[in-house]
Amino acid sequence: MAERHVVRLTVNGESVERLVEPRKTLADFLRQDVELTGTHLGCEHGVCGACTVLLDGDPVRSCLLFAVQADGARVGTVEGLAHDGLHPIQEAFHDHFALQCGYCTPGMLMTVHDLLQRSPSPTREEIRKALAGNICRCTGYHAIVDAVEAAAARLRAAPPREAAR
Amino acid sequence: MATSGTRPRAVGRPVKRVEDGRLLAGQGRFVDDLHLPRMVHAAFVRSPHAHARVRHVSVSRALALPGVVAVLTADEAARLCHPWRGILTDYVGMKTALQYPLALDKVRYVGEPVVAVAAADRYVAEDACDLVEVEYETLPAVVDPEAAMRPGTPLIHEELGDNVIYRGGFDKGEVDQAFARAHRVYRDRFVVGRQTCVALEPRSLVAAYEPREGSLSVWISSQVPHMMQAIFARILGLPEQKIRVVAPDVGGSFGLKIHCYSDDVAACLLAMRLGRPVKWIADRLESFATDIxxxxxxxxxxxxxxxxxxxxxxxxxxxxxxxxxxxxxxxxxxxxxxxxxxxxxxxxxxxxxxxxxxxxxxxxxxxxxxxxxxxxxxxxxxxxxxxxxxxxxxxxxxxxxxxxxxxxxxxxxxxxxxxxxxxxxxxxxxxxxxxxxxxxxxxxxxxxxxxxxxxxxxxxxxxxxxxxxxFYGSGGAPISAQDSATVRVEPGGTVTALIGVTNQGQGAHTAFAQIIADQLGVSVEDVNVMSGDTALVPYGGGTSGSRGAVLGAGASILACRAVAEKVRRIAGHLLEAAPDDVELRDGKVSVRGAPDRSLTLADIGFRVYYQSDKLPRDLEPSLEATAHYTPAxxxxxxxxxxxxxxxxxxxxxxxxxxxxxxxxxxxxxxxxxxxxxxxxxxxxxxxxxxxxxxxxxxxxxxxxxxxxxxxxxxxxxxxxxxxxxxxxxxxxxxxxxxxxxxxxxxxxxxxxxxxxxxxxxxxxxxxxxxxxxxxxxxxxxxxxxxxxxxxxxx
Amino acid sequence: MKPAPFEYLAPRTVPEAVSLLARHGEEAKLLAGGQSLVPLMNMRLARPRRVIDLNRTQGLAYIREVNGALRIGGMTRQATLERSPVIGGRCPLLPEALALVGHPAIRSRGTIGGSLAHADPAAELPAAIAALDGQITATGPRGERTLPATSFFLGVLTTALAPDEVLTEIALPALPPRTGTCFLEVARRHGDFALVGVAVVVSRRSDGACGHARLVFCGVGPTPVRVARAEALVSGRRPDAAVFAAVEGLVRETLQPDGDLHASADYRREVAGVVARRALTTAWSRTNHG
The missing domain is CATH 3.30.365.10 (Aldehyde oxidase/xanthine dehydrogenase, molybdopterin binding domain)
Incomplete structure (x- = not known):
């Protein structure tokens, strides 16, 4: 067995230190070692987007990153989107029936969070392209696009204090 | 509605989903989120061939790997369980072979499980799979369905004599005459490719066996917990009352999660042999190869x-x-x-x-x-x-x-x-x-x-x-034709409902809460719906065939009618009115035409649960009913x-x-x-x-x-x-x-x-x-x- | 789907990375953005004994402009390139191609050097860099060497990099004035690898004719495929619809792609012609603004 490495990072603003095998993915690290199970695994080869988290503010596939690589980084997960209650993006998803089983939802939310940071007023087509790397098998996407439009409007009106980043 | 005297308020409206809060916050509880003490993780050695004879299996190197706790071979798995056969007797003449958890003599599709491994974590379990040596003698594969029917084609199951599972059809009306008088006859061949379900949450299972009780608990991403209980009982040789099947949050299903999969059975066998909880989560490669x-x-x-x-x-x-x-x-x-x-x-x-x-x-x-x-x-x-x-x-x-x-x-x-x-x-x-x-x-x-x-x-x-x-029961399959609901007014006047239909994202809990809220004259927020646990809910058929809303609503309505009747009789006693004159509306129970003569459901709950000794003996101290429903x-x-x-x-x-x-x-x-x-x-x-x-x-x-x-x-x-x-x-x-x-x-x-x-x-x-x-x-x-x-x- | 065990090494400098590579040879694998390597490792199709992570190696992520030419560090993230005003201003072909590489979360990690070194024949960046006459610098125990992108790609997932070399820099020469570029592809879904794609670079001479021209395809062969005869067909002429159509025909006759699960050889050949015509038409129209 390969030598284990100490990994120190912050997750949703909290310091975390664990000893891990180099091969452990960041996704498994978050789910098993940090016990934040909101980050989901749908494919483990970078296609489905369910495991999307923020790494130093940028969206990444946590299944395609080893935990050792995140040493020293800031990681944001769905659990950190809002301190209590729901983030405006989460509220918009609720209002617009933009989730069904909820399995893709955490990755979807992190992707939307990134999109709206960079592009506060996206068109429906831009939203659809931005979500193209997040598979939702339940909704057919229409309601998610509605929710992102609504969240964008809400965030333009009243940006929240950022928790995850 | 006649039962409650209330006008429908929630039904028909786009009530927001009661399921969302946890799921949005990353607090869903899917099977893979479950961790039990001493739990180990399963992985499978799978066939790389479509059709081959299994000549030799050697597991000694895998067993020697640190972290590996068990290796289950096909022979052992076959000894530990009863094989199963996917026949519906109402399709006359159909035939198919017995199925075992692991491939015994032959492998018959790419991905078929051959050996099961349990280890400290999934990483080590996969390392162990790499160390299992299997010798195959490849056989010609039968791939094309038309070719499969031709005489001389290799047989997938020799004992069946041919590759035909079922021949059927019908001839209704005067078909030849219709064609004889047609102005035109159009002929075409349509070719439809294979597909698969791709639920984003893969098939997932945690099995825990208590050898002293002889009881098995299985948390499984499933649409049909009671069906799984029945088939685990048959296959694993355990009585149904000793098996608890729980489907927690389920990440999509679409028909994927209503079947008996051999790897599920093998994982249960590992858990029973070890007396330790075993988790098995299909990865996406396994999903594509082995999901239906x-x-x-x-x-x-x-x-x-x-x-x-x-x-x-x-x-x-x-x-x-x-x-x-x-x-x-x-x-x-x-x-x-x-x-x-x-x-x-x-x-x-x-x-x-x-x-x-x-x-x-x-x-x-x-x-x-x-x-x-x-x-x-x-x-x-x-x-x-x-x-x-x-x-x-x-x-x-x-x-x-x-x-x-x-x-x-x-x-x-x-x-x-x-x-x-x-x-x-x-x-x-x-x-x-x-x-x-x-x-x-x-x-x-x-x-x-x-x-x-x-x-x-x-x-x-x-x-x-x-x-x-x-649909299936008539063919002999242990699949419920009815569905069920238990509805209970809690002492504080709110409502708990336990439903046999399951929820994989459809918003079933929301829909049933709407039905129940209207039936009992309470708000949707006052109804908590639970499902998916054979130890909790009355016997149900889960979801399939677009049945959930119809059967779940039917059972809920019937259960609510029975509860409302109990409420009316008790309220009638307390308000000195005829039960038929009592109506449930807006969280109140009142005498029709005399709104000042009213009680809350909480008042009634208190009387029924805490002061039942003061009720007349002919009034059952109960605000709960279970109903079962099959459409006409x-x-x-x-x-x-x-x-x-x-x-x-x-x-x-x-x-x-x-x-x-x-x-x-x-x-x-x-x-x-x-x-x-x-x-x-x-x-x-x-x-x-x-x-x-x-x-x-x-x-x-x-x-x-x-x-x-x-x-x-x-x-x-x-x-x-x-x-x-x-x-x-x-x-x-x-x-x-x-x-x-x-x-x-x-x-x-x-x-x-x-x-x-x-x-x-x-x-x-x-x-x-x-x-x-x-x-x-x-x-x-x-x-x-x-x-x-x-x-x-x- | 979990990777086999490996030893993790994170060199701080390029010489350190090179010496680790030299020491461990074929047992080691360089990890750049990981967006192609890690899926292969998760599926155990790649099982390096040692992983040398370049993400902590100093001095590999940069974008420099020198007299209109660009120098890009091998570990520069695709997302950084995509958003760089320098790149956007000097080389709009790159952001146009990058927008088609996977999805934002892939480009957050994916690097330009990693994409080139991985050399997937369907990938966009190798074709784009070849069309831009990019020069690729490899650093090894014997020092640096630079080779043109067109001779860098040797086959499917195979490059001219020696096992002990690190791809450290991509240099892009300044484009002539009034250059128009276009990256166009046909993919089944947004973000998928291209069934067929093309990078086109054309320059308008002062006399209104086309001067410099490059057409490089992805998805139609084991490497990015440059069709020099098509370039010759446009170069020196005032291209119009008839010329663009002739290029389409020529491309279709020249290319000899293989078929696979996603598209047949015939499909790829035909559609390569179509995307060539369309991209060339667009690129030429853009020379007015260059």
Whole structure:
């Protein structure tokens, strides 16, 4: 067995230190070692987007990153989107029936969070392209696009204090 | 409603989902989120061959690896359990072999589990799998369904004598005479590729066995916990009361999670042998290789049509290859049967002869996925109608108007024998044309053609078989025909409901909370619905066949009526009124016409639970009731129409959907937003079927589509907005008049899209009869089109 | 789907990375963005004994402009390039191609050097860099060497990099004035690898004719495929619809792609012609603004 490495990072603003095998993915690290199970695994080869988290503010596939690589980084997960209650993006998803089983939802939310940071007023087509790397098998996407439009409007009106980043 | 005296308030409104908060916050509880003390992780050594004899298995190196706690071989697994067989006895003559958890003498599809390993974590378990040595002697693979039937083809199960699992069919009306008097006879072969479900949460299971109690607890991503309890009992040799099956949050299912999978059984055997909890989570490679597949069909069809477009008669011959075994316990013959039985759709076709061949082959097992058979049947019928319309120079709308069953013909019995009691076939079509702007799009299409743009308009009119009552039980399968609800008014006056129907994202808890809230005159927030745990909920059938809303609502209504009756009798005593004069409304229980004489449910709860000694002896101190419900008819038929407009880039073969409009009639809607979302999600799966999704095996039975890079599910960028309109024709035979809705979108999309693409390509003399419709398929058809220059440009 | 065990090494400097590579040879694998390597490792199709992570190696992520030419560090993230005003201004072909590489979360990690070194024949960046006459610098124990992108790609997932070399820099020469570029592809879904794609670079001479021209395809062969005869067909002429159509025909006749699961050889050949015509038309129209 390969030598284990100490990994120190912050997750949703909290310091975390664990000893891990180099091969452990960041996704498994978050789910098993940090016990934040909101980050989901749908494919483990970078296609489905369910495991999307923020790494130093940028969206990444946590299944395609080893935990050792995140040493020293800031990681944001769905659990950190809002301190209590729901983030405006989460509220918009609720209002617009933009989730069904909820399995893709955490990755979807992190992707939307990134999109709206960079592009506060996206068109429906831009939203659809931005979500193209997040598979939702339940909704057919229409309601998610509605929710992102609504969240964008809400965030333009009243940006929240950022928790995850 | 007579039971409660209250006006419906929550039902019919787009009440927001009660399920969302946790899921949005990352606090869902899926099986893989569960961690138990001393839990170990399973992984499987799987067959790399489609068909091979297993010569030798050596596990010693795997067992020696630190962290490995058990290695289970096929022989041992076979000794520890009872094998199973996926037969439904009402399909007379069907045959299939016994199935074991791990491949004994032969492997029969790529991915079949051969050895199971349990280790400290999944990483080590996979390391151990790499150390297991299996010697195979490869055998010729049977891949093509037509070839599978030919004499001399290698046998997948020698003891069965041939590869045919089932032959069926029927001959109704005067088919030969209909063909004899036809103005035209159209013949086509439709080829439908294999698909699979791709629930985003893979199949997942944690099994924990307590040897001293002899009890097994299984947390499993499942639609059918009670069915799993029954089949685990049979296979593992444990009594049902010692098995608890829990389906916690389930990350999508679509028919994936209603079957007995051999790896699930093997994981339970590991847990029983070890006396330690075992977790097994399918990874995506395992999902593609071993989840049930569906659809693969060849359908030869002949339609006899009169000069005015009336379809006089049909003949169909369907062949489907379903993998090495008929799947347990639902079998693998239902999709094929539904293809032939549903083929006539909502059309008045009296004369119909059909034949079905279900054959074994060296591919993964096929069984029921969302809309079982409907999409194929509908696509074939809709395509034949468009072909006839074009040939007879009728508008596609007109030929449908002439053949659709009219309201005044109800109840209508189809050629096969299905009975449509209620429906809105023509009305749905007219509404779809109006909302979709059919006439305007025809103008736009004509303008486009002048400008070199190739638009196509496609329609499909379909029926959806929903809420099957006895469907599998009659064939001997342990699958509940009824469903159940326990409704309890808690001491504080709020309501707990335990429902036999399960929830995989449909919003079932929200819908049932709406029903119960109205029945008991409380608010939706005051109702907590739970499901998915055999130790908690009364016996139920879970979800499948668009049954959840109808059966769950029926059971909930009945349970609420019984609870309301108890409330009225107790309130009548306390308020000195006749129970019949007591009504439940707005959280109050009051005497009709005397609102000042009222109590809250909390008042009554306190009396019943804490002061029951002061109640008369003839009043049962209970505010709880359990009810079970089976619809009065075996099937409740929903219906709908899809209209789609596509643009085909004839140079690249890419299809862009410009407009998607649906009309759905599922009777009165419990929650129109939930209905719309069921439709949209199902439509996108139907679009996936038609344009993207294809499980591909090569000629040797090797699986080529092993990842989400190769098996294409629809993405947000290519999917259209989907407009959903409703008609509400109640069923006369279900409580509340409800009909199912979950599969309609998937049923209707393929026909509409195929017709739209063919409409766009019509000027080139091209007509496709195959799915998925890939850019390559379109280009290749255009290349071979007779009337064109080589590059397909006009 | 979990990777086999490996030893993790994170060199701080390029010489350190090179010496680790030299020491461990074929047993080691360089980890750049990981968006292609890690899926292969998760599926155990790649099982390096040692992983040398370049993400902590200093001095490999930069974008420099020198007299209109660009120098890009091998570990520069695709997302950084996509958003760089310098790149957007000097070389709009790159952001146009990058927008088609996977999805935002992929480009957050994916690097330009990683994409080139992985050499997937369907990938966009190798074709784009070849069309831009990019020069690729490899650093090894014997020092640096620079080779043109066109001779860098040797086959499917195979490059001219020696096992002990690190791809450290990509240099892009300044484009001539009035240059128009276009990256166009046909993919089944947004973000998928291209069934066929093309990078086109054309420059308008002062006399209005086309001067410099490059057409490089992805998805039609084991490497990016440059069709020099098509370039010769446009170069020196005032291209119009007839010329663009002639290029389409020539491309279709020249290319000899293989078929696979996603598209047949015939499809790829035909559609390569189509995207060539369309991209060339667009690129030429853009020379007016260059």
């Amino acid at each position: 597949h569906c659809r693969e069909h060849l359908v030869d069809v002949e339609a006899a049509v009169s000069a005015d477009g009336t379809v006089l008669g049909l003949r169909s011959r369907a062949i489907t290859g379903v993998g090495p075994w008929s799947c347990y316990p639902r079998s693998s013959v239902v999709e094929g049967n539904q293809v032939i039985r549903l083929l006539t759709g909502p059309y008045r076709i009296r004369n119909y002869k059909a034949e079905l061949n279900v054959v074994a082959q060296n591919k993964a097992l096929m069984s029921q996925y969302r809309a079982v058979g409907h999409p194929i049947a509908s696509m074939v019928m809709e395509s034949m109608l468009d072909r006839a319309a074009r040939d007879l120079q009728l508008d596609p709308v007109e030929i449908r108007r002439r053949n659709l069953v009219r309201r005044d013909e109800l109840p209508y019995t189809t050629a096969f024998g299905y009975v449509f009691e209620s429906g809105s076939y023509l009305e749905s079509l007219e509404l779809a044309l109006d909302k979709g702007g059919y006439a305007r799009w025809r103008e736009e299409q004509a303008r486009g053609r002048r400008e070199g743009r190739h638009l196509g308009i496609g329609l499909s009119c379909f029926i959806e078989l929903t809420a099957p009552g006895s 008819r075996p099937i409740t038929w929903a219906n709908g129409v899809h209209m789609v407009v596509v643009e085909v880039d004839v140079e690249t073969g890419l299809v862009k959907i410009l407009r998607y409009v649906t009309v759905e009639d599922c009777g009165p809607m419990i929650n129109p937003a939930l209905v719309a979302e069921q439709v949209r999600g199902a439509v996108v799966q139907g679009i996936g079927s038609t344009l993207y999704e294809h499980v591909v095996y090569d000629a040797e039975g090797q699986l080529l589509t092993r990842t989400l890079m190769d098996y294409l599910v629809p993405g947000a960028a290519e999917m259209p907005d989907i407009e959903v309109h409703h008609l509400e024709t109640p069923s006369p035979f279900t409580l509340g008049g409800f009909k199912g809705i979950a599969e309609a979108g998937t049923a209707g999309a393929p026909g509409a899209i195929l017709n739209a693409v063919n409409d766009a390509l019509a000027p080139f003399g091209v007509r496709l009869t195959r799915q998925p419709i890939t850019p390559d398929l379109i280009r290749s058809a255009l290349r071979q089109a007779p009337a064109l220059n080589r590059d397909g440009r006009r």
